[in-house]
Amino acid sequence: QVQLVESGGGSVQAGGSLRLSCEVSGYIYRSFCLGWFRQAPGKEREVVAAIDDEGRATYADSVKGRFSISQDNARSALSLQMNSLKSEDTAMYYCAAGPYERLCRLVVSSADSGYWGQGTQVTVSS
Numbered sequence: 001q002v003q004l005v006e007s008g009g010g011s012v013q014a015g016g017s018l019r020l021s022c023e024v025s026g027y028i029y030r031s032f033c034l035g036w037f038r039q040a041p042g043k044e045r046e047v048v049a050a051i052d053d054e055g056r057a058t059y060a061d062s063v064k065g066r067f068s069i070s071q072d073n074a075r076s077a078l079s080l081q082m083n084s085l086k087s088e089d090t091a092m093y094y095c096a097a098g099p100y101e102r103l104c105r106l107v108v109s110s111a112d113s114g115y116w117g118q119g120t121q122v123t124v125s126s
Contacts (some may be wrong), residue, residue: 002115004095009120016085016124021096022078031115033104034071036080038091038122047096048056049080049107050083058104063089087126094121 008020028034035050040054049069051057057069068081078095096103098114 002028002097004097004115004117006035006093006095006117008126009050009093009122011125012068012085014085014087014124014126017081017083018054018085018122020080020082020093020095020120020122022074022080024078024095024097028075028097031100032097033094033100034078035096035098035103035106035108036069036078036093037096037108038089038093040091043091046091047103047106048110049090050104050106051078056104060104060106079121082122085122085124087124089122091122094119 003025005023030053033050034051036044037047039045048107049070050066051071066084070079095117096114102112
């Protein structure tokens, strides 16, 4: 059984930094990507970053140059370093594992196969 547990959220002022971590347990298919998506009240889910089993990362335009995703060799730990945070980054952030053709193409849906964590709140004040 795959489980994803996020940590590291919190409140920060605009321009600040936060680092999110995700502990991954259970077997993840090599064809799956790991990633982070976010959802703010009244807004659609947005995949902000994803990484495949070879370490190739993809970023949403909204975070490119500010966020950095990484994973350990065993794919048991996933991180998201968030710099130069803006108020529009405020959201619940979720760690996810899902098919390459979805998550690594920055698409996620509750109908997809895969796994999600419970989320961690990030609040950026201006």
